[in-house]
Amino acid sequence: MAIVLEKVVQGFYDRLEEGKICGRKCPKCGAVEFPPVYACNSCGNYETEWYEISGKAKMHSIVMPAALSSKPEYKALGKYAYGEIELEEGARFNAVVRGISKKTRKDLLDKLPLDVHAAIYQRDGYKTVVFDLDKKYIEN
Amino acid sequence: MNQTNLNKYSRSVSIIGVGCTPFMYTVDNPETDGLTEGELFGYAALKAMEDAGVNPQDIDFYFHGEASPLNGSNYLTPNIQIANWFGMKGKASIHHSEACCTGYYAIEQAVNAVASGKYNCVLSGCVEFGDSLAVPNHPYKREKMTMEKFLQTTAWLYDRNYTRSLMAGQELIYDDAAEWYKRTRGLTDEQMDDTINWMSINNRKNASKDELAIERRTYEEIARDAGFDNVMDYMRSPYNPKNGDYLRMSGIELKCDGAAAVIVCATDMVDKYMGNKSHKPIEVLGCGCAACEATTPHFEVAATEEAVRQVYEVTGVKPEELDLFYANDFIITSHLVSAEIAGYLPYGEGWKYICEGRTAYDGDKPINTNGGRTSFGHAHAASGLADLYEAVKQMRGECGERQVKKLPKTTMLRGYGGAQNICTYIIRTVD
Numbered sequence: 407m408a409i410v411l412e413k414v415v416q417g418f419y420d421r422l423e424e425g426k427i428c429g430r431k432c433p434k435c436g437a438v439e440f441p442p443v444y445a446c447n448s449c450g451n452y453e454t455e456w457y458e459i460s461g462k463a464k465m466h467s468i469v470m471p472a473a474l475s476s477k478p479e480y481k482a483l484g485k486y487a488y489g490e491i492e493l494e495e496g497a498r499f500n501a502v503v504r505g506i507s508k509k510t511r512k513d514l515l516d517k518l519p520l521d522v523h524a525a526i527y528q529r530d531g532y533k534t535v536v537f538d539l540d541k542k543y544i545e546n
Numbered sequence: 547m548n549q550t551n552l553n554k555y556s557r558s559v560s561i562i563g564v565g566c567t568p569f570m571y572t573v574d575n576p577e578t579d580g581l582t583e584g585e586l587f588g589y590a591a592l593k594a595m596e597d598a599g600v601n602p603q604d605i606d607f608y609f610h611g612e613a614s615p616l617n618g619s620n621y622l623t624p625n626i627q628i629a630n631w632f633g634m635k636g637k638a639s640i641h642h643s644e645a646c647c648t649g650y651y652a653i654e655q656a657v658n659a660v661a662s663g664k665y666n667c668v669l670s671g672c673v674e675f676g677d678s679l680a681v682p683n684h685p686y687k688r689e690k691m692t693m694e695k696f697l698q699t700t701a702w703l704y705d706r707n708y709t710r711s712l713m714a715g716q717e718l719i720y721d722d723a724a725e726w727y728k729r730t731r732g733l734t735d736e737q738m739d740d741t742i743n744w745m746s747i748n749n750r751k752n753a754s755k756d757e758l759a760i761e762r763r764t765y766e767e768i769a770r771d772a773g774f775d776n777v778m779d780y781m782r783s784p785y786n787p788k789n790g791d792y793l794r795m796s797g798i799e800l801k802c803d804g805a806a807a808v809i810v811c812a813t814d815m816v817d818k819y820m821g822n823k824s825h826k827p828i829e830v831l832g833c834g835c836a837a838c839e840a841t842t843p844h845f846e847v848a849a850t851e852e853a854v855r856q857v858y859e860v861t862g863v864k865p866e867e868l869d870l871f872y873a874n875d876f877i878i879t880s881h882l883v884s885a886e887i888a889g890y891l892p893y894g895e896g897w898k899y900i901c902e903g904r905t906a907y908d909g910d911k912p913i914n915t916n917g918g919r920t921s922f923g924h925a926h927a928a929s930g931l932a933d934l935y936e937a938v939k940q941m942r943g944e945c946g947e948r949q950v951k952k953l954p955k956t957t958m959l960r961g962y963g964g965a966q967n968i969c970t971y972i973i974r975t976v977d
Contacts, residue, residue, distance in 0.1 A: 475717035490843035
């Protein structure tokens with residue numbers, strides 16, 4: 407491999423249009439970068455390769471949106487919260503998780519970390535990634 | 547997370563002079579409406595020179611900090627545009643911006659420049675019009691910054707490629723630290739709410755004794771005027787609404803205008819520069835820095851832990867040696883979480899110290915004796931150096947009514963901002 411001047415950002419969003427959620431995997435240590443970037447932040451390797459994630463993840467914290475921390479366009483998300491996400495592949499980052507309300511938060515806090523799964527979400531002009539609470543919590 | 551191990555400075559550097567303007571809503575007052583960047587920065591710089599006893603020509607170089615010069619001042623290269631205001635025409639300078647952390651990186655930059663041996667005496671100053679915008683094509687008029695415009699510009703702090711798209715990082719700034727603290731320390735919602743309110747009360751009590759602070763009316767006075775007998779009843783009421791998951795109105799910065807400056811020189815050259823000045827120089831022992839972009843979980847906590855680790859490791863200072871602590875608390879929870887991470891307050895107990903008033907200026911663990919961002923005010927870039935100004939005045943025993951009980955010898959300051967930079971340094975009075 408060599409260091410390549412590559413449109414990683416556009417590649418990420420193009421793949422979402424194709425229904426694929428991708429990060430970049432380090433060929434040296436196996437760590438997955440999500441969202442995708444050039445180099446590995448775990449071992450420092452210069453290169454990473456496209457890798458489709460499974461979408462399975464854990465949610466480790468719950469913060470509810472409020473007046474300061476929401477925008478009118480977020481209403482289309484339905485009930486949601488913010489939190490720390492850990493992908494099955496190991497990457498950790500902040501994301502939106504749908505299916506959590508102020509009412510259900512209390513019970514869910516006792517069950518942290520929660521099983522969640524990635525979904526492709528249409529915003530104005532492009533697709534992005536959000537997460538959904540696994541069905542087992544909603545059915546209960 | 548990646549870590550950095552620091553080396554000691556090549557030579558010792560000390561603070562010999564500080565200056566600070568009042569923090570103001572300049573356009574709201576006819577006496578201050580029309581003030582300019584050069585006038586604010588120039589005032590702070592000249593006050594710092596006077597304090598140090600140096601002539602502008604003694605200074606080799608200056609750093610200029612402004613968080614948002616294009617938006618607020620219609621400036622690119624803002625260091626050059628104010629260059630002739632404080633007697634240093636022709637001297638080299640550089641501008642830097644780390645948003646709300648700018649005033650903390652201002653000291654880091656100045657110390658590095660002297661510690662390297664390149665310069666012997668350096669000025670570092672910051673200015674911000676956080677509450678107003680330059681009127682284009684007019685030489686000095688400004689207009690009030692609306693909240694809508696402010697929020698538009700703060701969005702620029704966040705990564706355009708992913709963070710804004712994912713919708714979480716930029717929204718977690720308000721409540722992530724509170725959620726983390728409450729969950730990891732096992733507080734109830736009520737205990738967390740009370741702690742946030744007491745931080746606001748303590749900050750305001752401190753600011754009430756500071757003539758440079760933008761808001762000096764205590765919450766006890768405000769509550770009484772609103773018909774409340776008990777200040778906490780007021781703080782929990784709709785007069786102080788929750789506009790975050792945990793955060794209330796009283797825990798958010800008061801954005802405003804101001805400037806501050808510092809002069810540093812090589813410690814072994816203090817006598818040359820300070821002349822007949824009698825105050826003791828204050829040595830910058832070390833500075834730890836880290837940065838976590840806003841998609842990083844618990845970005846403030848993670849970066850503060852790393853920066854604090856660095857500064858303790860390189861200086862050899864122990865948490866129990868700290869006499870005074872400052873945290874850039876534009877989201878007020880910052881001052882709780884950073885003081886605990888630094889070990890200034892004991893793990894899991896910090897919230898109790900705050901609720902018992904022990905972190906006010908007259909307590910045994912004073913924090914933000916100038917009132918912090920929610921009461922002294924937040925002139926974004928300038929706030930860090932305003933905190934340093936206050937720390938230096940406290941360490942010299944020059945704070946009058948708000949002077950802390952025990953003359954501080956060692957102080958930690960923790961900067962935060964710019965989604966998110968952390969810059970933490972320890973200063974100590976030279977005997």
